[in-house]
Amino acid sequence: MHRRVRLRLFSTAAVSRHRSPSGAISYEDNSNNGLRHQQQLDQHIARGQLGLAHKVFDAISAPDARAFNALIRAYSWRGPFHAAIDLYCSMLHRRVAPNKYTFPFVLKACSALADLRCGRAIHRHAAAAGLHTDLFVSTALIDLYIRCARFVAAANVFAKMPARDVVAWNALLAGYAQHGMYDHAIAHLLDMQADGHLRPNASTLVTLLPLLAQQGALSQGTSVHAYCIRAYLDQTEEQVLVGTALLDMYAKCKHLVYARRVFDGMPVRNEVTWSALIGGFVLCNRMVEAFSLFKDMLAHGGLCFLSPTSIASALRVCASLADLRMGTQLHSMLAKSGIHADLTAGNSLLSMYAKAGLIDEAEMLFDEMEVKDTVSYGALLSGYVQNGKADEAFLVFKKMQACNVEPDVATMVSLIPACSHLAALQHGRCSHGSVIVRGLATETSICNALIDMYAKCGRIDLSRQVFDKMLSQDIVSWNTMIAGYGIHGLGREATTLFLGMKNEGFAPDDVTFICLISACSHSGLVTEGKHWFRTMTHKSGIQPRMEHYICMVDLLARGGFLDEAYEFIQNMPLKADVRVWGALLGACRIHKNIDLGKRVSRMIQKLGPEGTGNFVLLSNIFSAAGRFDEAAEVRIIQKVKGFKKSPGCSWIEINGSLHAFVGGDQSHPHSSDIYEELDNILIDIKKLGYQADTSFVLQDLEEEEKEKALLYHSEKLAIAFGVLNLSEDKTIFVTKNLRVCGDCHSAIKYMTLVRHRDIIVRDANRFHHFKNGQCSCGDFW
DNA sequence: ATAGGGTTAG
Known part of the structure; x- marks a missing residue:
């Protein structure tokens, strides 16, 4: 804040007025003394002793532009970046004119801090000094604007340059590449080649290849490969960089054969090269090979090749193979190599334990981490969800907000299924609201999670609403929607949607058919299901x-x-x-x-x-x-x-809070009311012809006791609680962790009649919509 | 140039 105010005090006019006439070096504090200081300053900077350098600088009574530039340049290299900007301000304050060696470096500091306001002010100063079209100043300006995602401003600077070198071209290309602007990048590259004498260099290629990798543009990547071969890179360093980028491009396009071939052909490889290849195998789910590559790497380069990146990939292998022994070994290797404090490595470890179900271990690790970020919270949160502890996941989410860690797309995508597991519609709606507030409601993956959540919370209509309003559906959206119809026994709707999907040009994948056939199964559409299985194998070519x-x-x-x-x-x-x-x-x-x-x-x-x-x-x-x-x-x-x-457990959400019951449960505060209501219900449904199906009771009990054992099943308790707490027009919605029991299924049908209620039970398999004495599952479940 | 948490199925 302080810095910005000071910057604005100085107009561009002030800069030009006090600009030194020639730019020549002149020492105001009488020669010899000044020369000695300058030498000391240079020496300290060369040794990286910035503290000492700054002391020498302060001892100079009237530092000139060269002294300022030297220190600004040093600070803009590795930071602290604000020190560079402060020095620039003090330069203006002391009426020392910045020159063409000042602007590029102070701009670099602004770029590092993504400080657009500062950068714009300096842009004006440079323009006033007539230096804004200088090659180095312009390139620094492009970097700054790109960093702040101001593409038009960057392109304007580029357009005004009287002459451009490869670095300037690359600066703009990097901007397009980093922001995934594929079309801009390609057009820019073509312009570069059309412009004449300039040829893409190693840096151009290393900038371009990750973009092609991200877009999966294999054929373009192959052309770049061909160009690389023609362009003959003679420096080892360039060979490693370009080779690694090429390898990674092939790996990301899931073309492991070529990735491997590039790798094998490289005369020199570093730890990044190895990590890229290992990552490729992980991406293609070839975990065993990935791990053996990891071991090869260690055999080849020893522990100095071990990086947080490669460890992260190796830990993912352990998580995926559920190989805890290997995972623990990696944990100790990590501790020994001293990278355990690394955030990426720590998060990978945390995630490995969470996925393996060792949630306590994960929690301990999480508590011990000195630096945590969104990913750390996300890993723990999804760990809880995946291990069936949805309520704990909500606590993590709350803690996260309390600690001012902003949830992002991945966090919400992990959290929403927690609502699905609990079938807690209110929680789900809150999460939906939270997603809207955060401006994430148009994200495809978020919408997919919402579709699933509403379906599992019994509101297939809301699922469809989310689905229809999406900006663009992907294969997961279609599959989730089909599966949603499936668990509601809406096989016809599932089939219609499947046909619509094909009409819109979407190719169904293997999961689509799983969703579709199981939807047929839940609706008793045997012939149709068999038909789709044949279609899959014969027409869609899916194994x-x-x-x-x-x-x-x-x-x-x-x-x-x-x-x-x-x-x-x-x-x-x-x-x-x-x-x-x-x-x-x-x-x-x-x-x-x-x-x-x-x-x-x-x-x-x-x-x-x-x-x-x-x-x-x-x-x-x-x-x-x-x-x-x-x-x-x-x-x-x-x-x-x-x-x-696992014990049968049923729960019901009333006004946003969940009430859970196990069989014979008397722990609820209103337990006696619930039992009284159940006894009354039993009397009423018996009048309509209900008979307890005692064949399911194992214990050797008297008939009446058997009846009681059934009567207090968890789903019946939850429904009775719903009857007592919800008005008659409201549907009672109960969720059970196991399949609903046969006797309960029959009893609930009668309950809809005697209590004039619609009742929905979601069990481990599907939905049962009970209405007017019947169930939507047609008694097949 | 590499990397960490995420949605669909039974």
Whole structure:
């Protein structure tokens, strides 16, 4: 602030008036003394001792332009940049005229600080001194305006230059490149070549290549490669720089073969070269190779090649492969090499632990970090969301705001799914509002997260609104919207949207078909689903993955074609994994096919059951058939093998706060009211013909007690709480972490009649819209 | 010239 005020005190007129007539060196403080000081000043600056240099400077009674310039230049090199600007101000104050060796350096300091106001003032001073079209001054001005994203101003300076060298051309090109202005950059490059004698140099290429990489412009990149070969770069340093930029361009275009070839052909490589190649393999999801390259690098260059960048890539490999042993080793390597304090390295480590589910470890690391930024908070936040601790994620978000760390696109994209997990519409709407306030509401990835959130919070209509209002949809937008229709059992809408997508020229990808087929499955559209599977393999040329087979088995089996599903599994080219068999087992329960269920469960046991769902499923199948001994046996095996079933939990959002219940829960402050209401509901629904489906209760209890065990299931508690707290016109919306139980499903249908309510239950799989005694899932879920 | 947190599926 102080500095700006002082700058404005001096008009451009003052500058020109006191400009030294010749620019020649003249010492006002009587020769010898001044000469000695100047020599000392130069010496200290050469040794990088800026403190001492400044002391010598202060001892000069009347420093001249040369003394000022020397110190300004030194400060503009590595900072502190404001010291350079302060010196410039003092220069004006003491009526020493800045010259063509002053302006470029003080402008460089402004550029480093992105101080546009200061820079503009200096621009005026330079113009008054008639130096604004000087080659070096102009180039410095271009740098400044680019840094402040003032492209027109930069181009104006460029246009006014009487003569330009490659550096000037490169300065403007760098601006276009850094801001992803592909068309401007290419046009500028063509102008440069048309202008005559100037040829792109190494610096031009190193500026241009990252832009091509970012745009995925492989063919243009290849032309640049060809030019590089013709242009023959003789300096080693240039070869490494250009070679690395080329390699990176190929890697970012996912052309690893060429990236590798460039790498192999390079006579000299540095740590950046290695990092770029490793990053390329990570980008292409070739994690094992990426890690072996990392080891090669260490074998080749030792620890001095270890940088925060390469460590970051290696840690991403560990996170992706869920290899904690390797990750921990890297952690200690990091500590030994002394780069543990680096922000990037720290964030990578934090993220690795968070993704691996070691959230406590991540939290500890986070607390220990001395410098934290948006990314650090984002890593922790998404760690909580990914590990199912959505409420903790909100706390991190609050903490972040309390610490004045501004949430950005990635932060919000991580936070919004936390609302989806909780199915907390109010939270979701708040996040939506927050996104609008921050001016992020037009971001594609944010809209995608919002579409998903509204769908999972039961408002598919709002999902569609967000989708329709988007400036430009990407493949994820379409997939998310199709999936949203799917979990609401709106298979027809999903299909229509899919066709619309193709009409707009979007090529469906592998995930699109997963969304589409599962949408068909949830709506019982078996024929359509089979049709889309064939379309995918024959027309779209997409190789089915295990996920597609899971969807198909689910589609066939849920639709009642159990034998066909079984046959389908046996004919599939991949070896079916537990999830495929699990899908079939789930359908055996719905269709009460015990024989097949037993066979399938044997397959699953051979494969080693993953998770816990399948044990519970099998045991429920036995119970449903009244074969309690066998059901109990399955539970015992489950216990012996050490699998725990996560407890069923349901929750409901009332006026923006969440109320969660587990089965038989009495911890809620209004517990007695809730239980009383439930008992009343039971009396009413029995009058309409409801019978408790006690076949699902395992314990050896009297019939009435079994009924009670069912009555206090978590979803029923949450609904009763909703009945008590919401007016009749409001839909009751309950979320459950597991699949809704069969008895509850039947009871809730009756509840809609006796309490005149619409009830929506979102379980682990899908939505159930209960209305007028019926459910949207058609009793298949 | 390289790099850290992010949305879709069952």
